[in-house]
Amino acid sequence: MTIRTELKHSWIIMIKEFRQLFRKKALLVPLFLFPIIMIVFFGYGMGGTVKNAPILIVNDDTGTASGPLVQEIGSYTPKYGGNPMFSITYTKDMSQSEAESKIDAGLYKAVLLIPHDYSDRVAKNESTTLTLLTDSSDTTTSGIIINFMKQFLAKAGPVSLNIPKIYGDLEYLDFLTPAVIALTIFFGSVATTGSAIAGEKQDGTIVRILMTPVSKRSVILGKTLYQLILQLARAVILIFAAFAIMGFKMNGSWLLVALVLVIFTLGGVGLGIVMSAIADDMESFFQLNMLFTLPSMFVTGVFFPLSSIPDWMRYIAYLLPLTYANNAMRAIMIKGQGLNAISTDLIILSLFALITFTAGVRLFRREA
Amino acid sequence: MEPIIEVRNLTKIFLSRGKKITAVDDVSFDVFNGEIFGMIGPNGAGKSTIFSMLTTLIKPTGGSIKVAGFDVGKEDDRIRPIIGIVPQKLSLYPDLTARENLELMGNLYDVPKPVMEERIDYYLKLVGLETHADRFTGGFSGGMKQRLSVICAVIHDPEIIFWDEPTTGLDPQTRQAIWKLARKFNGEGKTLIFTTHYMEEADKLSDRVAVMNLGKLVALDAPGILKEKSESANLEDVFIRLTGEEVRD
Numbered sequence: 001m002t003i004r005t006e007l008k009h010s011w012i013i014m015i016k017e018f019r020q021l022f023r024k025k026a027l028l029v030p031l032f033l034f035p036i037i038m039i040v041f042f043g044y045g046m047g048g049t050v051k052n053a054p055i056l057i058v059n060d061d062t063g064t065a066s067g068p069l070v071q072e073i074g075s076y077t078p079k080y081g082g083n084p085m086f087s088i089t090y091t092k093d094m095s096q097s098e099a100e101s102k103i104d105a106g107l108y109k110a111v112l113l114i115p116h117d118y119s120d121r122v123a124k125n126e127s128t129t130l131t132l133l134t135d136s137s138d139t140t141t142s143g144i145i146i147n148f149m150k151q152f153l154a155k156a157g158p159v160s161l162n163i164p165k166i167y168g169d170l171e172y173l174d175f176l177t178p179a180v181i182a183l184t185i186f187f188g189s190v191a192t193t194g195s196a197i198a199g200e201k202q203d204g205t206i207v208r209i210l211m212t213p214v215s216k217r218s219v220i221l222g223k224t225l226y227q228l229i230l231q232l233a234r235a236v237i238l239i240f241a242a243f244a245i246m247g248f249k250m251n252g253s254w255l256l257v258a259l260v261l262v263i264f265t266l267g268g269v270g271l272g273i274v275m276s277a278i279a280d281d282m283e284s285f286f287q288l289n290m291l292f293t294l295p296s297m298f299v300t301g302v303f304f305p306l307s308s309i310p311d312w313m314r315y316i317a318y319l320l321p322l323t324y325a326n327n328a329m330r331a332i333m334i335k336g337q338g339l340n341a342i343s344t345d346l347i348i349l350s351l352f353a354l355i356t357f358t359a360g361v362r363l364f365r366r367e368a
Numbered sequence: 369m370e371p372i373i374e375v376r377n378l379t380k381i382f383l384s385r386g387k388k389i390t391a392v393d394d395v396s397f398d399v400f401n402g403e404i405f406g407m408i409g410p411n412g413a414g415k416s417t418i419f420s421m422l423t424t425l426i427k428p429t430g431g432s433i434k435v436a437g438f439d440v441g442k443e444d445d446r447i448r449p450i451i452g453i454v455p456q457k458l459s460l461y462p463d464l465t466a467r468e469n470l471e472l473m474g475n476l477y478d479v480p481k482p483v484m485e486e487r488i489d490y491y492l493k494l495v496g497l498e499t500h501a502d503r504f505t506g507g508f509s510g511g512m513k514q515r516l517s518v519i520c521a522v523i524h525d526p527e528i529i530f531w532d533e534p535t536t537g538l539d540p541q542t543r544q545a546i547w548k549l550a551r552k553f554n555g556e557g558k559t560l561i562f563t564t565h566y567m568e569e570a571d572k573l574s575d576r577v578a579v580m581n582l583g584k585l586v587a588l589d590a591p592g593i594l595k596e597k598s599e600s601a602n603l604e605d606v607f608i609r610l611t612g613e614e615v616r617d
Binding site for chain 1: 423425445448449453455457458459460461462473476477478520
């Protein structure tokens with residue numbers, strides 16, 4: 001066979017592949033959208049700065065020296081930002097424990113307490129101590145705020161910072177672990193459920209199963225139970241690894257962690273069923289899956305806090321269930337909070353599970 | 369003879385891009401208990417759609433089907449345990465062994481374990497797969513898969529076996545073996561309904577043959593009578609006379 005003939009055959013094959021690709025609509029859209037999404041989310045998401053972080057300044061200073069200081073903090077805009085770094089709320093006469101409860105409720109990322117004798121001490125050129133409380137469960141934002149305040153106050157004269165650790169001595173790993181568990185469960189439940197069904201559709205085995213007296217509900221339930229066991233086992237292994245290898249400390253209830261993960265897995269399985277019903281084959285499924293799951297990884301605050309991403313991206317994050325799973329997991333595992341603190345997250349995750357399951361059962365056809 | 373399947377005025381209309389397509393158009397026939405019933409027809413004749421409706425996979429748009437006295441669409445749960453289906457796609461789990469595939473089907477049909485184990489050994493031997501029982505089916509040849517697929521469909525001892533293109537793509541030896549198997553099941557009193565594109569197969573195997581064309585039933589009789597009526601030497605000539613020479617999509 002001549003090179004010319006071989007090239008001709010290759011050309012025919014290539015044209016055939018393109019023809020097939022352009023006929024697979026469910027594959028086509030995510031295939032082309034995906035690189036765009038990756039560029040946008042990586043570009044903005046990995047910025048590593050903080051924008052409009054809500055900060056409370058409790059200014060008990062009886063004089064006027066603190067005025068320019070708080071104004072400067074409030075108007076500070078980072079070099080590559082565009083938006084002010086903080087969104088400041090001012091108040092006075094608030095105790096430290098009261099301020100801590102505000103952070104615990106998620107209202108502020110940090111509280112700066114300025115003592116009543118600040119102006120007096122500055123006037124006398126005496127050293128003074130400000131107290132900075134931060135939401136250390138969000139280690140990244142907390143770290144950025146602490147660094148900023150330290151550098152900023154160094155210029156303001158003999159001022160030192162007292163930084164009590166509300167949630168103990170936390171590191172990035174503590175911030176990361178709860179969300180990585182949620183992420184793993186989500187990726188796993190969506191991908192394994194969906195790809196298994198898409199594969200069974202492709203090779204006809206699901207139709208054979210549905211020809212038997214087994215109802216489609218039983219098929220879905222069987223697959224769901226399998227996923228619950230599988231994903232919870234994966235979570236246990238992950239938590240164990242975080243404990244044993246990296247010394248992660250758990251502050252909350254295991255039962256609540258399990259509850260969040262079970263509800264979230266149900267939602268993931270439902271989403272996997274919906275996607276596999278839309279896709280005709282494995283390839284289309286995987287493209288659809290990436291369209292949904294990978295943005296979840298980058299905008300829902302798994303690796304960096306939501307406060308570090310632009311507003312429009314944050315709105316997308318609020319549409320993605322992983323955001324609420326991350327919130328709930330961090331509230332339980334780092335802050336040691338109970339059912340009340342995660343009730344909104346649980347309601348949203350339950351709704352996600354309910355909607356995806358209802359749609360999944362409807363779309364899961366007997367004739368597949 | 370007593371009918372085991374009664375099809376009356378069966379119609380199926382699909383919607384495709386806003387257009388109505390009548391895949392099955394007012395078809396009525398009976399399948400008698402214990403017979404081998406063949407269905408032939410060009411592509412798009414409606415065989416597969418009738419097959420899917422008879423096996424409860426899709427619901428008719430109009431008309432009725434009774435299988436062993438039970439209404440399709442209303443009593444599907446009563447029908448599924450008494451029918452066995454050999455799909456055209458071999459539909460075996462490649463990462464399960466032959467025995468595990470059979471056990472899976474047996475379990476889904478609620479066959480008691482001791483009975484199931486006995487049947488698995490019997491059927492594997494019957495189709496010559498006893499030495500491959502514990503091999504993953506992913507490595508099986510087409511003929512081996514087809515034989516396994518057949519016994520997966522009868523592991524629950526159904527009264528009626530639906531068989532979609534039983535020998536497509538098989539070598540003559542496997543084809544002979546499959547026909548032998550079909551006759552064996554029929555000899556045990558099971559009713560067999562199959563579709564095929566092979567006229568020789570329909571001729572040799574069927575007690576009666578239904579000829580479908582463009583969604584309609586155009587002839588139904590014993591192969592010999594069909595040939596006699598149309599003064600044709602073989603079933604292929606009968607088929608061409610009844611359905612025309614035009615190539616279908």
